[in-house]
Amino acid sequence: MDSINDVLQSTGFAQLHWQMVVMWVIIGVLIYLAVVKQFEPLLLVPISLGALLANLPIHDVILQAPEIQYTLSESGEISRTLISPGGLFYYIQQGVSLEIFPPLIFMGVGALTDFGPLIANPRTLLLGAAAQFGIFATFFAAVGSGAFTLEQAAAIGIIGGADGPTSIFVANKLAPELLGAIAVAAYSYMALVPVIQPPVMRFLTNEKERKIRMQSLRKVSKTEKMIFAIVVMAFCLLVVPAAAPLISMLFIGNFIRENGVTERLVRAAQNEIINVVTIFLGLTVGLKMGWDKFLDPKTLGILALGIVAFVIATGSGVIMAKLMNLFSKNKINPLIGSAGVSAVPMAARVSQVEGQKADPDNFLLMHAMGPNVAGVLGSALAAGYFIAILGG
Structure with missing residues (x-):
């Protein structure tokens, strides 16, 4: 026995x-x-x-750190001897710890994103900006609950941007102990965008507003897109330097997409690189979900605040579009305001679907892509702001 x-x-x-x-x-x-x-x-x-x-x-x-023995010689030189190389996933998780994976994901997003609709109708930038109100409202709600520190509240608030890599990036910086819960909440709610957003959109609009047809967008040249990528990248980095890892990689990916002479690099960024990084990023986040950290009352609080963030972000974008229509001759269909969250292109598709329910011949997808990509910029800038203020 x-x-x-x-x-x-x-x-x-x-x-x-x-x-x-x-x-x-x-x-x-x-x-x-x-x-x-x-x-x-x-x-x-x-x-x-x-x-x-x-x-x-x-x-x-699997997460065992490498064991290194240091020896001081008589001459005063320090030598290192590797006793144990460490576990495989110790090295993989360094991609998050060293802030490598989220920016690489952003490069792939940039290579997949067409900023043409935003350039053609720059006022939709305001819709993307308005949707970020969900981030800050949730931040204050988390702080007001008394259950979270300022740093934790900031990381939770970014869930409202509907941007998984940004949520992971900020959580790793400000609240690594909540990384697993925040990442799961962010990606779960991103997946539920077609369920969460439509009721909010219908509640805040009437049938007449949902039937608004917007003017066709002008064609944007490759030159405009390249200039936009460089100028906006430089401007954003000057305004919020802390957002540099995300913003720079987003526009680097976008520039190699638009210049027309780097097809192999574009294909790599759109496929092999982003796919490999996605696997490693997902595994690393999952490894942060140990029972000792995840089975905590704070996890339920994060999930609750996450849904609040999405609802507020969606509603803010719709309301901003309605306000803009009070002062504009060329009306905006308020449904595209909901696309100001960063779930590209899912949120834009939701705007399209809801618009066609009111008017089957109305096509809002390309119009909704303007605030959708603006939302990516907005959430990254909000992340940079929190990191600069609270990151120490």
């Missing part, structure tokens, strides 16, 4: 906790949403698998 007991003690079964089993159930729900319901599967699948690894007794093994 002693031999059998020794064998069992040497396995992982002896180290299982009931909290791990609870996390397995949560992970099962995430996998169901990703695979069956197809809610953000590209991120939720690797996040779920990373979370599973984090809630098995192998957690300390």
Whole structure:
């Protein structure tokens, strides 16, 4: 019996906790949403698998840091000897810890994004800016609850930008202990944009407003797009230097898309690079979802504040469009204001779908892309502001 007991003690079964089993159930729900319901599967699948690894007794093994022995010689020189190289995922997670993965994702987003609709109708920039009110309103709500520090509240508020990489970037900077919960909330609500936004859009608009047809957008030249990428990048970095890692990579990706002579680089940024980084980013986030950090009352608070952030962001964009119509001859369909959140291009598609429910011949998709890409800029600038103010 002693031999059998020794064998069992040497396995992982002896180290299982009931909290791990609870996390397995949560992970099962995430996998169901990703695979069956197809809610953000590209991120939720690797996040779920990373979370599973984090809630098995192998957690300390795969995340083991390298062991290095330092020796001081008689001459005063210090030599290093590698005793243990460390676990595989220790090195993979450095992509988040060293702030590498989120900016690389932004480069891929830039390579996939057409800023033409925003350039053609620059006033839609105001709609993207208005949607960021969800970030700041949630920040103040989190602070007012008394359950979160200023840094944690800022990281939670960014969920309202509907931008997963930015949420991860800010959480890693300001509240790494909440990274798993914030990332899961951000990507889950991004996937639920077609469910969350329409009721808010319909509540804040009437049928006449939903039927507004906007003027066709002019064609924007490649030269305009390249100049826009360089000028806006420089301006944003001068205004909020702390946002440099995200903003710079966004416009670097966009410039290689628009210049017309770097097709191989564009394909790599749009496909291989962003796909590989997405896998590693998801696994790293999942590894932050250990039961000791995730099964906490604060997690429920983060999920609740996240939905509030989305609702406020959606409503703010719609209301801004209605206000702009009071002073404009060329009316804006308020439905595109909801696309001011950064869920590209999902939020723009929601505007299109809701618009066609009111008028089947109305096409709002390209108009909605203006505030949609403006929202990406807005959330990145808001992130930079919080980091500059609270990052120390």
